Amino acid sequence: MSGQDWATRSDEVLAALTENTTDLAVVASPLLPIRPPAVVLLPPTFTWGAFGDGEPDGFTAPLAIVVSGPEDHRALEELLRLVPLVVAAVEAAPDAIVTRATPGAFVSSGTGTTPLPAYFLECSL
Numbered sequence: 381m382s383g384q385d386w387a388t389r390s391d392e393v394l395a396a397l398t399e400n401t402t403d404l405a406v407v408a409s410p411l412l413p414i415r416p417p418a419v420v421l422l423p424p425t426f427t428w429g430a431f432g433d434g435e436p437d438g439f440t441a442p443l444a445i446v447v448s449g450p451e452d453h454r455a456l457e458e459l460l461r462l463v464p465l466v467v468a469a470v471e472a473a474p475d476a477i478v479t480r481a482t483p484g485a486f487v488s489s490g491t492g493t494t495p496l497p498a499y500f501l502e503c504s505l
Contacts, residue, residue: 386424386439389505392473393441394421400469404462410444414488416496417458419466420444425502440479441503443470446486446496455497459483463499470503477504 397406397419405418414420421443426436445466447458467478480502485495 386426386505389439389473389476390421390424390441393443393470393476393503393505396473396476397466397469400472401465403465404445410488412488414446416446416448417462418446419462420446420486420488422500439505441476441505443501443503444486445499445501446488447498449494449496452497459497459499463501466501470501473505475505478502479504 394406394408397404401419403417405415407414407418407420410420410422421441423442425440425442427438429437443466445459445462447455447462452458463481467481470476470478478501482500484498484500486498487493487495
């Protein structure tokens with residue numbers, strides 16, 4: 381797999397998210413401003429199966445599901461509603477499988493320094 385493979389596969393995931401979610405903004409980079417609720421594609425994690433093999437043999441596409449700020453008392457409820465919707469949308473892309481969802485906080489250029497409630501998904505492609 382190469383960087384080009386990553387670009388193609390991530391485009392498939394973004395297309396699946398756009399086609400299958402209506403409640404969320406789909407953002408292609410963590411460097412872009414966001415307006416929650418949103419799902420944001422994060423930089424990939426690459427894996428190599430053999431020593432000295434120049435090309436990675438797999439990668440994950442991390443995603444962040446982000447909702448409004450901590451002052452929103454329904455943020456967790458909203459995240460728990462969105463996680464299964466995003467998982468289903470991601471898994472509509474060819475060979476994409478969500479392997480983990482972990483709660484956390486997300487900071488974006490569009491939100492200043494305020495951490496926003498989030499779930500981070502690991503997607504094997």
